[in-house]
Amino acid sequence: FILPLVYLYYIFNLKNYTSTSGVKAANKPKPLANKVTETVQKPKSEDQGLKSLRKYQKEIEELKVVYGAKEDVVKGLIEKRFQPPQITYDRFMSTINKCHELFYMEADSALNITRLAAEDTPRVDEEIEHKIETLKSLIDQIEDLTNELVINISSSGESTDEVKNLLDDMENLIESVKDY
Secondary structure (H helix, E strand, C coil): CHHHHHHHHHHHHHHHHHCHHHHHHHHCCCCHHHHHHHHHHCCHHHHCCCHHHHHHHHHHHHHHHHHHHHHHHHHHHHHHHCCCCCHHHHHHHHHHHHHHHHHHHHHHHHHHHHHHCCCCCHHHHHHHHHHHHHHHHHHHHHHHHHHHHHHHHHHHCCCHHHHHHHHHHHHHHHHHHHHC
């Protein structure tokens, strides 16, 4: 009774082991890394929260990227304008660091609201929009500081009197070449 069952089992499994694709598939390890990276790369914000609030999550994530880029630029300009051992440098950098902390605290707070809200009510929308406006205003302030630093760096090197004197000297040289 058992012998025919073993024989059938052997025949069906023999076909799996004798085919070339079966051998290659058996020897080839399955890529677990792809599955792991897919689950790691997927942000938690997509898995949690209401669908109606996901638009806010996306907007907040984009604001975080923009802020990070602008913060790096302004820090570079501060280092260029004020050399690190100066008190002014320390003052500017401490303000930027406080702004960094406030920005990410507000962003995390807004993301938590979008993830944990049970209902999409007008009060929830209003609170998230208020936090997003705060984030945008911080970005605007960083951008204004960047613009002021760029203008200050470009204009601090030479005064208008120095430029005028240099142009006068150039004209004198041009006229003296005609004399030779």
